[in-house]
Amino acid sequence: MIVAIDGPAASGKGTLGKRIARHYGLAHLDTGLLYRAVAYQLIQAGKPLTDEAEAAIAARKLDVETLDDETLRGAEMGAAASKVAAFPGVRAALVQLQRAFAARPEGAVLDGRDIGTVICPDADAKLFVTASAEERANRRFKELASRGDPITFDEVLADIRARDERDTNRAVSPLRQAEDAALLDTTKMDIDAAFRAAVAIVDAATS
Template identity: 50%
Template structure:
């Protein structure tokens, strides 16, 4: 809910590049596991859910609370990350470039990327945004629960042994806490243009 997905899609449109939301891969695995009635605590069962993985980006269940929770839990398993790594790297390395968004793009998936943005926002702001998104889909949620879930996910992702959540050393930090969607996109475009001008 920092806005990284919205910003990434806007950048992809602006630069006419293909876009991948890598988080959807983990959510797709989580959704498959959930529908199977599988155990997120079982690394083996989670890995089985990676087989023949299809992603339907418009499936509303991909962004449901239970699937988000499972995705965060299974993303700490090294075999899961390894199983999805090549798919993401192949996408990033395609001719002409690409835009990827996720929590380990600049550090693990594409450490040689020409431009890296680390998009963040205060947990309270992200919780309010996520709550509004959930309610707009006709689902029920409470602010306190959403905030607790975001903080727990941040702790999990920041402390995991494999691909912990952290900015790459050369990443540009963009805090969207006090920005509207349009302002965040405009700022991101400006930052990317500046970095491209320097690197080229």
């Protein structure tokens, strides 16, 4: 069983993806970490985030098993990831990696921006998870503050809106809801309520 979860930044799709994967006994891939890892490699090498050729090389060298580095979760990497994700060369390099992950015999849960539309268009269940920009910024602000990040709420909100603009308007694989994806608005939901709603959607799609 393949579950595809898409949505904008800080919508809750990553947290939901992990819980859904545990619930069904499936592997989980936060595909956003792939783009964060590419950006991180460029920064570590002293390369500009505008260098598509170097970004594509970094993407081809990625190993899914090395994506747990806590440094990839910061605000800087989130903004940087949104920039390199717009490069066709980077997206092309990562398509095969993501599809290989989804093709494991038992299936998998993948969350990102183009899972249901590009990576796994034939997924057994598709969710498009969203929330208001203000609520998403509030969630991300609390997450970053808990890590000691000095960023302000206004800065987080501005970053969320800028990332939404880049993600929905990029030329290749823009963020959009697949026609057969169920919409799950988590603005007024806590994680438990969102999880129950998501499981109901998956069960209905796979029954």
